[in-house]
Amino acid sequence: MLPITRDRSDRSCGPMFVYTLVLFALALYLGLRYVYSYWARHGLPHLRPEIPYGNLRALAEKRESFGVAVNELYERSTYRVVGVYLFFRPAILVRDAHLAKRIMVADFQHFHDRGVFCDEHRDPMSANLFALPGARWKRLRAKLTPTFTSGQLRQMMPTFLDVSKKLLEQLEPLAAGGRVVDMRDIASRYVLDVIASVFFGFEANCLRDPEDPFIRTLEDINNPNSFMNNIRSAGVFVCPGLLKISGLSSLPPGMRRFAMEVVTRQIEHRERNPQERRKDFMQLLIDLRREADKTDESDDGLTIAQCAANVFLFYVAGADTSTGVISFTLHELTHNRQAMAKARQEIDAVLERYGGTISYESLQELTYLDLCVKETLRKYPGLPILNRICTRDYPVPDSDIVVREGTQVIIPLLGISRDEKYFPDAEAYLPERFDDQAPNYDPDAYYPFGVGPRNCIGLRQGIILSKIGLVLMLSRFEFEATIPQKLRFEPANVTLMAHGGLPMKITLRADRA
Numbered sequence: 070m071l072p073i074t075r076d077r078s079d080r081s082c083g084p085m086f087v088y089t090l091v092l093f094a095l096a097l098y099l100g101l102r103y104v105y106s107y108w109a110r111h112g113l114p115h116l117r118p119e120i121p122y123g124n125l126r127a128l129a130e131k132r133e134s135f136g137v138a139v140n141e142l143y144e145r146s147t148y149r150v151v152g153v154y155l156f157f158r159p160a161i162l163v164r165d166a167h168l169a170k171r172i173m174v175a176d177f178q179h180f181h182d183r184g185v186f187c188d189e190h191r192d193p194m195s196a197n198l199f200a201l202p203g204a205r206w207k208r209l210r211a212k213l214t215p216t217f218t219s220g221q222l223r224q225m226m227p228t229f230l231d232v233s234k235k236l237l238e239q240l241e242p243l244a245a246g247g248r249v250v251d252m253r254d255i256a257s258r259y260v261l262d263v264i265a266s267v268f269f270g271f272e273a274n275c276l277r278d279p280e281d282p283f284i285r286t287l288e289d290i291n292n293p294n295s296f297m298n299n300i301r302s303a304g305v306f307v308c309p310g311l312l313k314i315s316g317l318s319s320l321p322p323g324m325r326r327f328a329m330e331v332v333t334r335q336i337e338h339r340e341r342n343p344q345e346r347r348k349d350f351m352q353l354l355i356d357l358r359r360e361a362d363k364t365d366e367s368d369d370g371l372t373i374a375q376c377a378a379n380v381f382l383f384y385v386a387g388a389d390t391s392t393g394v395i396s397f398t399l400h401e402l403t404h405n406r407q408a409m410a411k412a413r414q415e416i417d418a419v420l421e422r423y424g425g426t427i428s429y430e431s432l433q434e435l436t437y438l439d440l441c442v443k444e445t446l447r448k449y450p451g452l453p454i455l456n457r458i459c460t461r462d463y464p465v466p467d468s469d470i471v472v473r474e475g476t477q478v479i480i481p482l483l484g485i486s487r488d489e490k491y492f493p494d495a496e497a498y499l500p501e502r503f504d505d506q507a508p509n510y511d512p513d514a515y516y517p518f519g520v521g522p523r524n525c526i527g528l529r530q531g532i533i534l535s536k537i538g539l540v541l542m543l544s545r546f547e548f549e550a551t552i553p554q555k556l557r558f559e560p561a562n563v564t565l566m567a568h569g570g571l572p573m574k575i576t577l578r579a580d581r582a
């Protein structure tokens with residue numbers, strides 16, 4: 070029998086493995102120290118990063134939402150511009166609202182892109198208006214802008230109002246029973262039904278059926294417990310390199326299929342049946358598909374994939390933002406009874422003048438409601454952070470700092486909007502601060518829809534649909550607070566969402582019964 074002997078190489082394998090591991094750990098540590106010394110090497114004041122979170126530990130540990138985590142960074146510094154790390158990515162946080170406005174408007178030629186993930190060939194759904202860079206963005210924006218005018222919006226009013234009837238049907242029995250209802254959930258379902266109808270061109274059933282695929286899809290996107298979702302959102306917004314290296318798509322495959330199927334079905338159906346024209350956004354896109362830019366040989370009009378990518382963007386961009394306007398306004402009004410009474414009196418008076426009907430014109434007369442919406446957007450900006458990437462070296466005015474091409478720039482909208490320096494008594498809800506007769510805020514620090522050429526293209530739609538929802542609800546129902554005014558926000562989300570929703574007691578208005 071042969072004696073059992075151990076191979077020499079086997080014996081040396083253990084220590085070798087340990088050496089390799091130690092070397093690897095050392096290389097990783099030194100690599101990370103190098104990454105996190107970026108701002109020190111560039112001589113910019115910066116916040117101390119933590120390996121491996123950079124300055125976003127609160128977000129990574131799901132203690133705070135993206136907006137609140139960045140707001141904390143805003144509050145921790147006093148510099149006009151300060152270096153931070155979004156995980157591994159160095160970025161500049163602009164803490165001066167006037168400089169931020171200048172970056173977005175006057176110095177736009179240095180900052181025309183957002184620097185988020187966009188790969189038209191591998192991932193056509195990522196190539197939407199929000200993400201496209203440079204000339205491709207400019208061309209698409211020019212094409213889409215005429216579909217977002219107030220004239221087009223006026224034409225879409227009947228479609229908006231049709232959905233609004235469903236909102237009343239849904240709320241009336243709940244109010245009759247004096248129930249406590251999560252008004253964030255109701256507002257979200259109303260907004261989704263409007264978006265389905267106005268943008269996708271079909272009737273969804275979110276208000277009546279909480280299992281409607283249109284709601285499920287948005288819930289999936291916002292699900293902070295999905296590991297893959299978190300990787301995807303981090304990849305889209307914070308580290309585009311993550312999606313490029315991993316080959317992951319910006320949207321989960323199921324969601325991509327859902328958007329493509331809905332849009333393809335609509336476009337093909339309407340192109341085969343031109344007599345079935347509807348006054349909605351899908352129809353405008355269909356018309357645009359045929360209108361290639363004659364001055365540009367490479368322009369063949371819009372492809373179905375481009376339509377799907379943008380309609381899906383409008384769904385995501387419009388849903389949580391408009392839901393926020395409606396539900397946070399209701400929340401604040403339940404805690405500000407005087408403001409509630411004033412808004413309601415105005416609505417009653419205007420509806421009476423217009424024979425009880427809501428129209429584009431009647432909405433323009435609701436000046437106090439407009440102040441409320443403005444104040445809601447200040448306290449709860451739909452997107453709590455704006456971002457740009459520097460596309461050409463930028464010497465920061467009145468300083469010796471130069472922002473280098475390729476640097477990510479973060480504008481902390483939530484931090485700016487709650488800064489006493491720009492908005493006195495910032496924690497309070499004071500619609501009157503926006504009154505033209507006695508303004509009490511810094512107008513150069515207020516841009517809830519962004520500013521400059523890259524601002525929100527759907528702002529009119531967002532405001533109109535929010536105001537219609539508010540007018541309907543405030544004219545019929547009484548809302549009472551069941552939670553404190555100060556809110557905590559759902560962690561790990563991009564938009565601001567109240568933790569636990571916005572439950573309110575709803576009853577029929579006694580004076581309207």
Ligand code: HEM
Pocket residue numbers: 173198199200210382383384386387388390391394446450451452455456517518519520522523524525526527528530531532535
């Ligand atoms: C009250 C509701 C809304 C709020 C508060 C809001 C807010 C914003 C903000 C802050 C931005 C970034 C602007 C910037 O970076 O300067 C943005 C961009 C955008 N929003 Fe909205 N939004 C709302 C509704 C909508 C709706 C209904 C749509 C649907 C059409 C929409 C579509 C977009 C698009 C496509 C962009 C990117 C524009 C571009 O890069 O050219 N938004 N929005």
